Amino acid sequence: MSRSCDGLCIGGAARYGLLAVTIETIVSHMTTPPTSAKPYTIDEMISAKAIAARVESLAREISEHFADTEKLVVVGLLRGSFIFIADLVRELDLPVEVDFLEVSSYGNSTESSREVRILKDLRGEIEGRDLLVVEDIVDTGRTLSHVLDILGTRHPKRVEVCALLDKPSRREVEVKARWIGFEIPDRFVVGYGIDYAQRNRNLPHIGAVRFL
Secondary structure, eight states: OOBOGGGOOOTTOOTTOGGGOBOOOTTGGGOOOOOTTSOEEEEEEEOHHHHHHHHHHHHHHHHHHTTTOSOEEEEEEETTTHHHHHHHHHHOOSOEEEEEEEEESOTTSSSOOSOOEEEEOOSSOOTTSEEEEEEEEESSSHHHHHHHHHHHTTOOSEEEEEEEEEOGGGOOSOOOOSEEEEEOOSOOEEBTTBOBTTBSTTOSSEEEEEEO
């Protein structure tokens, strides 16, 4: 997916006001309450071996796409993407710089709250630079769309997105990543950095949560 940076600006967005940004929607009262006390099991969905192979393939495609870059700024959306971004950048045949945004839309729930909070801003400047935004899951699309809009106000040269997982059946906002690791059904997943109420990030595979 390629987005023109000139067209991503939003009215009144403050360049360094990211920490204070909150999106409220009329459906926020529908948020599923925390259910981490419920017993559950995890059904393996994508093996560690399949993930590793796909990361290598994605890195080759990204390296080819950005072959002419002076330096690629890889922006990881914390915290779910931290293992994915670590594995991905080690496979990139490019000069890279890594930075992070911390974004929250799930909290302790299995459903997106549709309220996007950006908790940690980038440390570096991105104006006139090539950006690769790395996301763990594209779900409703609200989080990614909001992040791309705000990054666009800082006028990077070009912005592309790589997501480990995509749930197209959940989409509420029109947004698409150029590179997708795996398309998955509407299941709540954990592992490989992705958590459920801060649990299960350390699983080497990706699994679906199934309540007992």
